[in-house]
Amino acid sequence: MxxxxxxxxxxxxxxxxxxxxxxxxxxxxxxxxxxxxxxxxxxxxxxxxxxxxxxxxxxxxxxxxxxxxxxxxxLRATPGTVFVQDYRSVGELTRYAAETRLVLLDTGEITLDADLAGRIGGIGGEVWFLLRGLRHTAEGGPLALVESYVPLRFAAIAPDLARGAGPIYAGLARASGDTIARVEQETQALPAPYHVAEALELTPGAPALRILRRYSGQAGPLIASFNWHHGGDRYIHRTRIELDRDQT
Amino acid sequence: MxxxxxxxxxxxxxxxxxxxxxxxxxxxxxxxxxxxxxxxxxxxxxxxxxxxxxxxxxxxxxxxxxxxxxxxxxLRATPGTVFVQDYRSVGELTRYAAETRLVLLDTGEITLDADLAGRIGGIGGEVWFLLRGLRHTAEGGPLALVESYVPLRFAAIAPDLARGAGPIYAGLARASGDTIARVEQETQALPAPYHVAEALELTPGAPALRILRRYSGQAGPLIASFNWHHGGDRYIHRTRIELDRDQT
DNA sequence: AAGCAAAATTTGTCTGGACAAATCCACCGC
DNA sequence: GCGGTGGATTTGTCCAGACAAATTTTGCTT
Known part of the structure; x- marks a missing residue:
């Protein structure tokens, strides 16, 4: 041809x-x-x-x-209409996660129904192990509902990792002798499903922000999680583009 | 060496x-x-x-x-801490905008109520000049409602820039002898206001994605615009983090 | 000094080839 | 059936060279 x-x-x-x-x-x-x-x-x-x-x-x-x-x-049939790329070095990424963790530990209010084991055809047609958690703000209000999908081979250790110190993806990487190679993220605005609305104290169907985050190692996927957030008034998803050069 | x-x-x-x-x-x-x-x-x-x-x-x-x-x-010495960067270089950004422009002209369906002059205490307590536009996809469906706020000193030339070729922010920078220094972006999921729902063919209150984008020059703000999008099924706001393998 | 054309510089596109590294798969032995 | 092994397949890395296209510089002319 x-x-x-x-x-x-x-x-x-x-x-x-x-x-x-x-x-x-x-x-x-x-x-x-x-x-x-x-x-x-x-x-x-x-x-x-x-x-x-x-x-x-x-x-x-x-x-x-x-x-x-x-x-x-x-992977997908069309290119995203708007495609934004997020760059952090590994060190900074870890620090970022650590800071988040600190805040959570500070409130001491993380709930983790880690023993809720499901075999759920989650993402990409594969079978995953489900963890569910809730994050609270310092004031006690619900900040996010987290639904994490872990490959089945990690099903045994994932709950412990979730309860332990440090971000889960780091623990999974450590456990499998792998290193983080890629993090992907997708943001969507959706009507809140019932269980999300209940957890975040919203009325079902109210706008919610769903962020899908996928961590992959060299060997394959480590963890994928949906983070459900309040639509707008209490939570802002923020990005920034900084250009250092003069443009004509 | x-x-x-x-x-x-x-x-x-x-x-x-x-x-x-x-x-x-x-x-x-x-x-x-x-x-x-x-x-x-x-x-x-x-x-x-x-x-x-x-x-x-x-x-x-x-x-x-x-x-x-x-x-x-x-262009820049380091990747910033939490900066999210459009993966296109500045040159490509311009070209991208130009391409978008082309698509729009292709469908011939841009609506610009540029003569609708408002003095609206828009963002940051300042008085801005409002432009409103609608973007259609190649398939004819509404893709986004754009509400741009321009500093009052640009009120005279902004409508012409909007109708002319090239991205507005570039035109504003040129007109004021300034250069783009910073672009910020905020994403929120909100119930669609009536005028947005009408424009995007949604039911009012349905989840919509609102992206606030601010372009600033060295001298100050050039333009700020709200981009309203469909909530989820037709539009995905996507980010991606790719880590280099030479880091340990 | 100003304008214009040619030359030099620099990145973009493309070929053909080579070997390395990761993955997949069929085959074999148990 | 199960596990391992080796070969085939597929992408990753790298070279030497060539011409095209865009930009910058130089030099000449007016």
Whole structure:
């Protein structure tokens, strides 16, 4: 197959457009693997460099995940309309988590129904172990409902980690001899489900902020959790972009 | 200069670490240009591919901007503590805005009640000039309601800027001889107010995502805008943290 | 001094090739 | 059936080279 591209647009851009369209149309459904780099090279009659450039951009859009030895897998059918990236170094991330932890310990009001064991087809079609917890503010009001999904192999130790010191993801990484490789986060505004409304003292259906956070190690997922928050008046999810350079 | 790298870490990672350290130490101050790719190749005794891989990651961090023909310029010395950064560089940000603009023009469905002049004690107790706009997707559905607040001194030119080409904040910066210094963003989930629900085809009170974005120049605020979005099913606000593997 | 055109510089795109590292899978032995 | 082993597959890293495209600099002309 030859590429239809005028002299202006680079070849990888044409391939990128083609692949994006195919993913959107369901030729490569979410969860399926893309053809290998070699196959794409043959199909588009370009070098591996060009194919990789296109795949790299798909990956940057969050549409595709690439694993050495395994291949490229479709994560989502469309790029996020607004795509914001959050950067923290590992040291800072740990410190951040530690600070959060401190606040929680300060109030001494964490509830953890860790013994509630479920086998729930949670996220990504996989079977996970569910932990449920509640976070309170210093004033005693509910701050967040946390629903954490842990791979089944951690089912035995997860409750202890949840009750122990330090963030859970760090404990899981330690226990499996892994290191944190990736943290992803998705924010949505949804009507509060009944059990969330009850926990956060909202009326069911009121706007709630749901933040999905996924921690992955080199070996695979460590933990994924939904954090349910008050919609607006009591909680603000805040980000900041700082540009240090002059723009013309 | 030879690289000190054990067999495990790739060479580009070592170069990346070195450059990051030098930028942090001020060897390459913010605003200055990095050595050219060719120079870095000679210095580290690697091929251009390897240098480019390191530079590409610096660019992804938002620390460096790369312009064809001009070189690589240092944008910021370190990743901030809790800063969330749009992963596009400033150059790409402009282009992104331009692309959005194109899409909008394509559908021909932008509504701009720019002549609706209000003196509204908007944000921060100051008096602002209000612009209102609606963004449609390619499929024709409403994507976002935009309410922009502009300082009164820009009241005369703002409507023209909104109708003209290019992002408004860039036009304002140009008009005032200023440069963008900071962009802040806050996300909240709120019950959709009536006028928002009407615009986005929601039922009033349904969960909506409100993103407040503030652009500031060196001299002061340039523009602040509320972006109202669908709550969840059609719009996902997504962030991602990717940790480099060369950190322990 | 100002304007314009050519040259030099610098990053972008692309080829072809090579080996390493991670993963997957079929086969074998128990 | 189970576990391990080895080969095949697939992506990651790296090189040397080439031309294109954008920008900056230089030098010439007016």
């Amino acid at each position: 030859t590429l239809h591209t005028d002299a202006r647009t680079p070849r990888y851009a044409a391939i990128l457009r083609r692949l994006r369209a195919e993913i959107a149309e369901g030729v490569h459904p979410v969860g399926a693997s893309l053809p290998s780099e070699a196959a794409l090279c043959r199909r588009f009659e370009v070098s591996r460099f060009t194919v990789r450039e296109a795949l790299r951009r798909l990956q940057q859009d969050g549409m595709v995940e690439r694993v050495q030895g395994a291949g490229s897998r479709v | 030879t690289l000190h790298t054990d067999a495990r870490t790739p060479r580009y990672a070592a170069i990346l670490r070195r450059l990051r350290a030098e930028i942090a130490e001020g060897v390459h101050p913010v605003g200055a240009s990095l050595p050219s790719e060719a120079a870095l190749c000679r210095r580290f005794e690697v091929s251009r591919f390897t240098v480019r891989e390191a530079l590409r990651r610096l660019q992804q961090d938002g620390m460096v901007e790369r312009v064809q023909g001009a070189g690589s310029r240092v």
